[in-house]
Amino acid sequence: MAKTATMSERLGPQPGERIDREQPVGITFEGRQYRGFRGDTLSTALWASGVRVLGRSFKYHRPRGIFSLCGLDCNALAENRDSTNLRMDTTLIEPGLEARAVNTWGGVQSDLYRFTELFSRFLPVGFYYKAFHRPRGLFPFYERRMRRIAGLGNIHPNRPLQSTPKNYDFCDLLVVGSGPAGLSAAIAAAELGLKVLLVEEDRLPGGTLGFQLSGQPETGTLLEELLGKAAALPNLEIRTGTTAAGCYADRWVALFDSRRLTKLRARGLVVAAGCYDQPAVFRNNDLPGVMLASAAQRLIHQYAVRPFRQAVVLAANTDGYRAAVDLQRAGVEVALVSDLRPQGEASGWREEVAGLRIPIRRGTAVYEALAAPGKRAIRGALLCPLDEGGDPLPDRSESIPCDGIAMSVGWAPADGILRQAGARMGYHEALQQYVPDRLPAGIFAAGRVNGVYALGDRLEDGRRAGRQAAAYLGKAGSEAPAEPPRRGEAFSHPYPVVPHPRGKNFVDLDEDIQLDDIRHSLQEGFDSAELLKRYSTLGMGPSQGKHSNLNGSRILARLKGESLASTGLTTARPFTSPVPLSHLAGRIFSPQRRTPIHARHRQLGACFMVAGSWLRPEYYLVPGADRRATIQAEAEAVRGRVGVVDVGTLGKLEICGPDAVAFIERMYTGRFAKLKEGRSRYLLMCDESGMMVDDGVAARLAPDRFYVTTTSGASDGVAREMTRWALTWSLKVMVLNLTGAYGAMNLAGPRSLEILQPLTDIDLAPDAFPYLGVREGRVAGAPARVLRVGFVGEWGYEIHVPADAAVAVWDRILQAGRGAGIRPFGVEAQRLLRLEKGHLIMGQDSDGLSYPSEAGMDWAVKGDKPFFLGQRSLSILKTRPLKRRLVGFAFPETYGGPVPRECELVIHGNEIAGRVTSAAFSPTLKQVIGMAYVQPELSAPGTPVPIRTGGCRLVTAHVVELPFYDPGNLRQKERPA
Amino acid sequence: MSRRYPEPRMFRCPDRLKPHYDAVIIGAGGHGLAAAYYLARDHGIRDVAVLEKSYLGAGGTGRNTAIIRSNYLTAEGVRFYDESLRLFRDLSADLDLNLFYSRRGHFTLAHSDATLRTMRWRAEVNKHLGVDSELVGPEVIRRECPQLDLSCGGHTPVLGALYHPPGAIARHDAVAWGYGRGASQRGVEIHQQTEVTGIRVQGGRVAGVETNRGFVETGKVLSAVAGYTPAVMEMVDVRTPLEVHPLQACVSEPLKPWLDTIIVSANLHLYVSQSSRGELVMGAALDPYELHSTRSTLDFVEGLAGHLLELFPFLGEVRVLRQWAGLADMTPDFSPIMGKTPVEGLYLDAGWGTWGFKATPVCGKTMAHTLANDRPHPLIEPFRLSRFEEFDLVGEKGAASVGH
Known part of the structure; x- marks a missing residue:
């Protein structure tokens, strides 16, 4: 058994130490065993055991050890069985942890990649832009080799998905940082009655009070005192191990802890995040x-x-x-x-x-x-x-x-959150530090980030910021001095940079950028902060320049002979420290909508398809029958007997109010003023450029009330647009989106009347309830809206009932229709039936640039209305020649070739002359039929339509008049046999 | 490989503006610098100033996700972007700068029947026009990107994809630097921190530009400012149908290379590739409202993370390092606006929405041609500004609004 290293560098007990000496923890690093205590991080446990090389640098693979010990040691990253890029300086050890350094070849001690450093003389800044690209054919070869040495940790492709909860929160005042300034700001504001949340990135509060002790026991006492005061305030909450990682518009703050993302709206913000040691x-x-x-x-x-x-x-x-x-x-x-x-x-x-x-x-x-x-x-x-x-x-x-x-x-302000919140930083010459010189309303800074250093001053500055925040939030009696107590000597050296003829004087450890790299970048013309960053990659590593941007700016300013005030900073962007994707993703909300009848479809053997956010039955599986035959049999049942399809996915909007008619007339192309109560009419919606975007049916329920359907995918978008336009036009109208509140089914076929009549109190007699009529009544005991429609080209009823009644109604219909041979049918059969009728499906037989004239839909456009969306564009388009036209095509009954697929091209003289939008074998007509956009000159009935199908083969159909089936619409209008 | 410093400056930085230039280009992004380069190289017009209000490549050039492809929907689009792709392939050698042009293969995943239909449309048009592009089934995706969870978390399985093997990525900033250097070497002046505040027009012709550093006389002005186009065009009272939306992106910490392909999912509004440094570069759809700001939002990165984990569930522990935003100047037909304007001598290169980077070389080349000859290059004729008045739109939007 391998020997466990001893903790040779462990000191005797220290006041305030974070380790539990009662609980030793055994770990393995790079195959060797070590011991630490509970509370140790990977870095501290190893350092205590005398380990010095914790990682290797990104570019030259130089040995690196502990540098900051505050989560920014990005050259000491480890990976284990299921995690990667672990920051060793803050990752707590657990029994059995087995880790190794990332991005080495043969281990961190003698990483073979270290030989890249031998060539470092030949690898100046930006060298890779100047090499390997000639001849062109060789770059992929070099690239493969470069990719081998690129990157840091490895992914673990078998790691399971983590689902983390998200949290929402509010507070009057968010204080970032629990050092002396942050604590005293939080206490001052809470004492004035604000609800205060204080967040601390570290796992224990205190900031510098926890480690800048210098033999002053009173420092520890002060922290205890402050925490005691804070604990006594019920309206002050302290969350440690919580990072304010991003600040967005209106103080919408992303807080991260080890378990979750909290999205917090703060009315005010005090940033007392301190400084990064430089x-x-x-x-x-x-x-x-x-x-x-x-x-x-x-x-x-x-x-x-x-x-x-x-x-x-x-x-x-x-x-x-x-x-x-x-x-x-x-x-x-x-x-x-x-x-x-x-x-x-x-x-x-x-x-x-x-x-x-x-x-x-x-x-x-x-x-x-x-x-x-x-x-x-x-x-x-x-x-x-x-x-x-x-x-x-x-x-x-x-x-x-x-x-x-x-x-x-020297110190660089931890100003990420401040700057994201809109603070402007200015260079303070006396302090040799950037300090906030303009803060947006509601944003305050305190402590070192504000250029205040002496302990007493930081406490005072925190108090000042806390009271100012309270005053801003309307608390009386919270007067405070306006100016922070910035005084004393600078804590930052103006130029802590020492040149050396042999280099290796690093400005950025993440990216292995040396002093000369910056000089050379400037010589090449990358002489502003932003260009320097992009060319040299200064500050682009995992610690995002927290230890390098300031020195980089100092060097840039000196080389240009400027002051730091004019050199400026690169833009501060979220995140202040990197955030795991799992936290951002949370539980992953990908809602999938199911109609109220979904469970029944499953019982009936439905094969489902994704349609927008909905799952819909594509067809109902019949053992032993193939997909195509099943779909055709479903369609035949509708034509010959009766079928029922779940159309609960249709958008269902109620539009009511004194201006309902005016509103609908503006939104849609048709005319509705004279539509009688109890009647419905086809609806077509265009966008402002005249392109068709949606269609449906409007049913007039009352003079000021319409029930409107939209296509399945469009309901939410249409409802949103309608709401927007209603506001824009200041019309007295209300748009209610009832899509989820109602279930709907279409009972269609010659025997639909006889099945439905016993289930309803509505008189279905053709004279009492004509084609395109609308009735309200009861169906199978449920309150229902029934529309006589003809989308599939047969006698039929669209029955809309409250969602919770839909299953019962569906069941009763199937039961009642059993004797008549009723069959549920899916989306595919519906598509086939409507194709036989030549009805368009928006989005399939139209695209983003189809307008009514192209699609033969001019009958639905009443251009002489005062106004409707797209009217002006359509009137201009009318004056222009058509570029294409939607036509029906058919193959002869003897055709035995493949059925063209949607979006295959119509080819004329080896040029693209159009595309197929729909095609299928029609069991009713016993031939392959379809619709296609073709050039107008190819649109006359009888014209050949050559279609390239299956990638190479040309098959030829001929243009025919639409619809293919029942051109007189007799089957849906006349009394069924 | 060994080179001794000091290296020469990539681009000269002249102290002052001259009183006159043969041509002025507004905007030192990839497009403006490429146009300057080709003006000098191919047309002998070297007395050119490129004026940039910020720093070189500050706009969309440095904010995009660096994807290059040519599998567009219309013949006009395919010819144009395919020429760009062709130019890109030789660009590192042309500019003597390694742009890390890396052919990765581009997959646009389809999770629904409707999307699959649109993909087939694009594939059929692409193949007809000789572009390597085809509709593939899950097995090809699995072969090229075995880490992808084709079940997509179980609820919207990947049914297929439009596969475009020539799809590539490149180092976007370097494209601007390379063109800047090439232009500068040929005599073009690049002036950063120089903001154009007005365009002087006399008798319907451009006479010069006003800047924060004084007036410059010139007879030819090219505006190549993408998201700032409405502001520049307002100076001469020319209206464009542009809507400016923020387009956001983010990047992860570096990982060892594992993702060889470019993965796009239109249904999930997501695209991701892995840079040469090992970072995952990720983007999503446009922000759904007009806004002239490059602020970031939290919901963008939350939504993106969720969708990314649906495709790659094991990435949960991978950290997002930073997010940013750029401006996308969208046209009603998802095609650019290029060519002449109602003002003589004023040329426009705009409407770059989400497709500007990949067009950089061909834009430079065709706009240089247009400036030099005062006649639009044939490749950009369909993209003329007047098409909006004429209601003669390019059909690129066809696919975009279908099946998403």
Whole structure:
């Protein structure tokens, strides 16, 4: 059995540590076994065991270790059996975890891809734009090789779908960040009566109060005090482990935790998200052992892990000195503090450090981290004094042995949410930091993100922001100073960047971008922040530039001789930190609509098809019969006896109000003013460009009330458009979408009357209830609207009943029709029957650019009305020659070839002359019939219609008059035999 | 491969505008720069200024999802985009810049009978016009993209797809840079941060453009500003039937390459491909309302994630890194507006909706021809602005409104 490494770097118990020493946890990383404690992250458990190489970089595959320890260590990503791109610095360990680093060849220790670095001299920025493309034929070869080394983690194609819930929430005030500023803002606002939600990305609250301790026990006490105050306020909720990842219009905020997305509408927003510790740029600043001072402090105070044995602290602010104190107290031998500033530290922390007998070198930079063999650690720091212009003087360099360098040279505001919310950031020269200089109404900033650093000031600034927010939200007695207490020395160095002739001074660790890469990008003309980003990929990696954009801007500004104020920032976009697709998808809402009779169709053996958002019976399976024969038999039953089809998917709208007639006349092409109560009429709708978009039937129920059907797919769209137009035209009309509230079925065939009459109190006698009549009454006990229609070309009734009664009505009809040989029929038989009648199906026999004249639908357009949608366009189109015409075609009865498929082309003289829209074998006519758009010159009856079917074969039909069946419409109008 | 720095600038950055140019191009996106390149290379017109109010490639060029295909519905569309695809294939060599033109195969999935019907229409037209495109069944999709869940979560199974093997992706920004460099090398001046504020017209002819850096005299102006076209055309009182809608996209963290093809689902309003860096590049339908803004919305990325997981259920843990939006200038017939305008000397390249990137080379070439000859190139004749008045629309919308 492999030996488990010991936790050689684990410190004794630390106040406030996050680990549970009672619960050891065994894990495997890269095949080796390690032990940590519950509460450790993958990175801290490994670091405690002396592991230094946690991952490899994206491009050069250089070893990388802990850098930020706050979820931004994007070179320490792991994968396991079912997860990928796990951030090791924040992924908690669990017993049995088996992980390995992503994107290595042969393991993280001796990744063979590391040899790409040998060529790095030949791989300057943008090199790949300048290579491999000649000759053209070879790029696919190179591409295959490049794709092998591209990317980070592997996918797991067998991983099951995770379904996560989503949550909706509201609050008066959302506070982002639970450091001193955020806590005090939340408390101040809650004390004034606001309902406050405070979110913290970290799994425990406190922000810097949890790790910037520097031997000050009162810091811990202060956090307890603040949390105690917060806990006493019932209207203040704190959610930890929750990231505000995006802020959209009107303070619609996306909050993510490990389990779900919460969509929150906040009336006001205080951003106290703090700052990201920024690295210095020097040679080998990326190697394991070089880390941000804040990361070293987190290791010590939160995880009780010794970051290094011997350290050099590179400082340009008070925080660096405080980190030196923390390190020394944790038993790290701090060799010295190298301060980039010529004047050094002015605060009392200088004496504190000096008192610990740590030497301080002012005006001195780390010129290079000296790499240990294999670059798997560092063995020292090469220090170098800076001249008056801030340039290094390498001749006077000095080598200091150490295994760690902690950097604290500046801070970049965590302003993602602020900027998404519309804040404009301006560069504050005295602070050397971007701070909000214009905030939209209802948006406030506090603490470090606002350029406020001293602990007392941050508390005060939080209070100020909380009270301002309360004032904005109308709470009396919440006066607050307008200006934040920005004072004291800059916490950020204006240019913590040290050039080195041999490079490897990284600006962006995600993307392995070195100082020279930026210089070269500029030389090539990519000299604005946005162009630089796109050419060099600066800031485009998984951490989205949180550690690189600021230094990138500093370098860009210096190279251009500008100030940062004019260099500007790239646009801030969601997300502030990456969000799993599962959280965004939630439970995946893909509604599928079923008619109320769905279960019966299933019992009857229906084969279902997707029609828009609906499932509809395509046909009803008969054992032993094939699909085509079944469909034909269903159609024959309608023609010869009687059939019933579920048409519950039709859109069903009720249009009522004093302007109902005027409204319908504007929406549709026909005329309806004179339509009598109890009568129905065909409806055709065009869009403003005159193109046919929908059709249906309007039934007049009362002078001011119409019942209107739409095609199955269009009901919601039509209802929406109608509502919009009703508002636009200011008409007194109401549009009710009853599509889901009603079920509907069409009983059709010569024996439909005799079946229905016993079930209804409506008098079905042809004289009492003529063709196109509409009656309200009861069918099988249910209140019903019955329309006499003729879509399939037989005597028939469309019966609309409340959805909950539909099954009973369906059952009664089938029962009553048993003796007459009734047969349920599906969509396919219906399509065949209506084709025999030459009736169009919108969307099948029309397309996005079909207008009535082309489709022979001019009879449905009453152009002399005052107005209807598309009228002007149609009147213009009337003056233009037709480009195509919808015609019927038929093959001779002797034709034995294939039935053309919809959308196959009509070919004339080797040119496209049209297309088939519908085609089928008609059992009634015993021949293949269809409809097609053809050029007008080919539309006369008797003209050959050559159709290319099956990819190559030309078959020839001839144009015939429509309809194919019962041209006098006698079967649907005259009393059935 | 070894090259020593400093490399030359890709594009010169002249300090000041000259008082006169033979031609001015508004908009340094792919289209404007390509037109400048071909003007200089093919027509000897080198005294050209490309004026850009922001940075090079700031608009649709850098915001699209970089898909190239030619399986359109109309003969006009197919000929035009197929020429573009042909030019794209040689473009890396032409421009001496690797555009990462990567042939991936393009699948437009059909989940319903109605969509399948529309796909067949496109396939039949494509095949007739010699474009490699066909309707395929699930087995071909499974072969080319085995990770795809053809049952689509069980409720809208994939019935088939329109398969277009030449479908490709490319590095979109680089297309603009390459054309910019080529144009600059031939004498064209590119002025960034230079906003055109007016177009001076005298006697029905273009006389010059007003900019935030002063007046520039010229007799030929090309407007290649996509979503900003209505604003530019307002300067000369020319109306276009454009509606500007936001079009959003997003990108995941890099993954090891696994998705070789480009997958589009019209029913689910989704398209996805994997970039050369390993990121999944994802987009969806237009935002359903007119808006002149490049803001992002949460519901876009929520909806997209849901549909993506229906097709690739195992991607749940993959993280979305960032989202963005561009402006899509939509025409009523889903075809561009190209050619001359009622103002003599003013040429228009607009109406690029969701199909602008793939047309970049052919637009450059045909617009350069049009400017040089003051006569529309035959390939763009059907796309003339006057077709809207004449009610002589291009039929590209035919497929779009059917079966979705």
